[in-house]
Amino acid sequence: MTEVDDYGQQIFLQGMMSRKVLKYSEVNNLLETAMRKDADVQWSKDERQSLLLSIINKVNKAIKPFHLVIKKCVDEDNGTNFFMLASVTKRSRELMAAAFEFKKGELEYLELLATSILEEENKFVSSMKAMNCCSKVEGVRFTLHQADEAVAKFKREKWLKEVYDGKLALGIRFISEMEEWIKGQLGEDVERCLLCQKLVVRGCRCQNCRQLYHKYCGEKLAKLRGGSGAEAKFSCKNCSQPVACEIAVDATVEDRDRTPQSQRGASRRASDEGRVKESRKRVIIEDDSD
């Protein structure tokens, strides 16, 4: 069978709906089931790719009227590809919470966490800070215990991810499903990877001009030029300086509220107004050594 039929489409769609976020191997298994592939038939890599593409296109065409889409998203840390069924329209909060199967207060808490994460230069927060957010949940009493359970759930369902031994960063599902929300939060501070033009939250930063790139985009480019591994570098598209393929972490910027002075190195390309806006958010006024 080379064409996917309606039944196959239904299988594929239900599988995606149920699993929410799927790895490549899972998607391939789902594809085989949807196509009712015989165990002894071997598909070439090209055949497989082309079938996958055709089934995704067929499904997307069918679900477009319902503001749903199957999209591919890439993990910012390790470059793993995931597929997920996401909504493309702005839904009401009740509908969102229901669609994501969140309990009372969980959506608000997640958004508080995400806001807190996006406020950080490095785009991650300590779990302590995450727990403290639970008191800010409006309208419903959200206990520490509930916060603890919620964070575990968010990690499991890929809304958040753990980085650097206990810190919380935005997970692949959040970045994919809530892209518009993130852009709204960041405003003019939103950064796009110059290599793929898409939103980047955590990535490799050019030390010279502060341009941010996806780690996986940089690695792909570095590989083309012959570099690989930890020493891999690629040329910044903006200023041509070499950029290392590792996610920039400004170690001195950990837990903003505590450090009285942070050395942030070269200034960001953000406008002065943006900078003032940012420092107002922080309690302590930093000394920017340019």
Next chain:
Amino acid sequence: MSQAANLSKELLNEYNISNDDLQKMVSDAVTYFLVADQKKSIIRKADLVKACDLTRRDRKLQDPIIKLAALHLNNIFGIEVRDLSKTSTYILVNKLSEINVGEFLNWSDREAAHMGLTFIILALILMNNDRINEEALFDFLRTLGVYDDGTTHIRGGNPQIEEEVLELFDGDLRKFVNETLVSRQHYLKKERVVQNEESEQYFYLWGDRAEAEVKPSMVFKMVCGVFKCEPSMFKEQFDRIRQRENLSEEDFALQDQSDK
């Protein structure tokens, strides 16, 4: 899909609404169905209409819109919308449950436990000639090791209930059966039978959702598999189910162990 296309065309002509308008209403209805079904509660027409903002519109639009949504759900998602014969309520039945798609339907431990127990209870009711009284049901659950009402039994020791197992049902089996399975999900139905002035009894039967989703023959086959015996050993139930589903003896051959 042409059925949906035809209906859409009709509505556009008859009711003087724009295509965008129609699309939005149908899209909202489909989304609402999918979202509301996650908890497996029954979907009330009134709630659906409110969520899709159909209350402000011509009342006559409601049914066709719901019908269109149902057509889309059927063709695109493989989900059937069943109108329960009673007061305008719906449940969604997955048409794909027939084949082994179970691998991709991700059940959490909790969901698996709920499904497992529900299935067992349905089997119990089926084998007991379609109804069982409350006491017998909870007695059975007690021997199964999931229910403990604290009473000591003369009949010998109760199996110890594991904390973990109890956790999966939020610690309260009675609540799970009565609130979740009966009131919310309609897998079971509870009937009150008044015998005389003094006593009344409650009986549990298969609910609307069970009737729609589960085939008695499948449950029966599972029971025979568990007891490792021929279907004809349970002659009464065998005959009844065979007749009800219009099946022959061969349909019950025990060779297919693929039923999960």
